[in-house]
Amino acid sequence: MGRGRVQLKRIENEINRQVTFSKRRSGLLKKAHEISVLCDADVAVIIFSTKGKLYEYSTDSRCLLLVLDILCLMMRE
Template structure:
């Protein structure tokens, strides 16, 4: 029997929210790496923390990074 569904709602406690963000960020970066290795996919991932700190992952291809920059610029301007 699997886990139940998680109710998605904002975590009110600031410390718990930061801990959850850190744990889920690590998991998301790991999944991005896994899909790039298993499927030989070009992957680019950008995460901004609530405080604006940037976390990113990209496969070796430089065009993935360029594409991500273009997407960011598109949404910012």
């Protein structure tokens, strides 16, 4: 039997929110690595924490630079 649906709402407790962020960030980066290996795809993931810290993963530095360039262009608009 599958899991029930998780209700999405902001986690008010800051410590619990940070723990959840860390766990989900790790899971997301793991999934990005898996899809890059299984599908031989270029993948870039950029994550900003609520405190503005940058976390990134890319299979190719050119891929990450391209994503960062696009992000900079979007922020200028």
